[in-house]
Amino acid sequence: MLEHVINGLVLGGTYALVAMGLTIQYGIARIMNLSFGDTIIAACFATYVLFSSFAISPVLALLILVPAGYAFSLVIYRVIMRPLVARAPDEGALEVDSILVTFGLLFVIQGVLLIFFGGGYTSYSFLNTPVNVLGTVVAGNRLLAVVLSLLIGLALIVILYRTRWGMILRAVALSPQNAPLFGIDTDRAARTAFAIGGAMAATVGVVVSMFQTFTATAGVVFTMKALIVVILGGKGSVLGAVVAGLLLGLVETFVAAYIDPGLTLAAVYGVFLLLLLVRPNGIFGKA
């Protein structure tokens, strides 16, 4: 029982991170990024290569891959998203365009990964030592994953809510039309937010690859779950993403443990459907 709670929290922690990244991109840059999950998987494979070929520990890989994720997303924004933002007459049009373009990007990233790594399941063994937590045994890598998720998630919350820079980002999320009146460069804010989202994706990729097997085609499922967590928590709400992510991780782990591992996605969809019926604006969403 306790074992499942802990595993659920580990999984939920990573979902929370994924959803935070996505909600920042969607809330501030107004871009619905369907290729988010594939960026995560790309980071998984990059960690795998760094670890198995260059013997770089995944913790150190964070130092390389997080800035890389930031830079990658910045380039994507500059090259692909910026022209779309400039062209869109209203928010709805940008949303449709961004959905379409990132849907295309999803196939590109996936295709590249398939060429390099093939379609099989990949994993590596790192810190696979059992650790005793409150009377149950947890793998060391999972424990490290949850600690890292917590630290990074916390850092992001502090940045968003306690710094001037975070305030600027939140102002753009709240009211993109009025932010320029206060001298805020919305384009720069959107660019930064999109890049931070990319950095988060890279973080999640590194963390997840430590304890889970992954395939080149698994990105869709990640994006799917992250989107549901974002909606569950309320669009643009970072706190909501954390709570909803943990909740979803728990639900999934319990369904896998007590009902059937093949039904986890169905359980996720069940939660999503229930939410749409009861609280369409999310747990923390405002009307």
Add this chain to the structure above:
Amino acid sequence: MKVQTAFVLAAAALVVLALAPLFIPDYWTGVLLGMTGYVTLATAWAMFSGPTRYVSLATVAFFGVGAYTVAVLNEAMPYPLVLLCAAGIGMALALVVGLSTLRLAGVYFVIFTFGLAELVRQLVSWWEVNVTYTMGRYVFLPFEGRHIYWQLLALAAVTLLISWAIGRSRLGLALKAVGDDETVAAHAGVDVTRIKLLLFVISATIITLVGAIQAPRWTYIEPSIVFNPTVSFMTLIMALLGGAMRLWGPLVGAVPLFLLFEWLSVSFPDHFSIILGLLFILIVFVMPNGVLARLEDLRKGGRA
């Protein structure tokens, strides 16, 4: 008068296409078959997603449901009844999806459809492994390629006809209003949710039928074969290239792209999805409203 001429032309084209398999080799009948399938898919997709601008990413969910229904039922009942069952199941699934998401903002719909194919695939796999103990099924129906082709051609014609009729009816007008501005449409007395739901169900049912009719082509069917996300993707690109807001748009997009993909998948099987993705991004960039709108712009520009 103009409409009548168009109908005569379309009917003549239909006759020529229907007679084609009698004169061309089997390989080309296969190509025509696949092309007709995608023309139907893209037209059905655009019927709902074009005017409403609700991007549906779930084409293959319905397509796969249709194909799988045929795989399960093909020995239990006569073929027309099987098709009817498939259409019914597709309709029911579309109702569930539509009723739960179409009352809300478009994002919910997109998110829901994004994972729908994967969800249905996992559910079907789970059911087969745990309840029926059969993974993978055989379809034995006495059809040759051309028989399937004729069925698809009929469905394509009906789909275009429905699309044309909707465009001319009050329903089509209401739909255009919804696409322009939902709030305004609602204030003008349009029952927004009902219109969207109706269109989505019609479009999804046609897509399900395309899957059902094409099922005998595979002979052996497995969830991972019929729920291949590339189908959703290709349908989307085709409709966008031609222009999702126009009657002939999806057809204009589907024909060249199908031939291109056919060639690509043979010549560059490993790089297929990369090329597909890049092409897709390019289309969104260069021709957001499709080739037909682009041509019209050019013509207008030339005259002015």
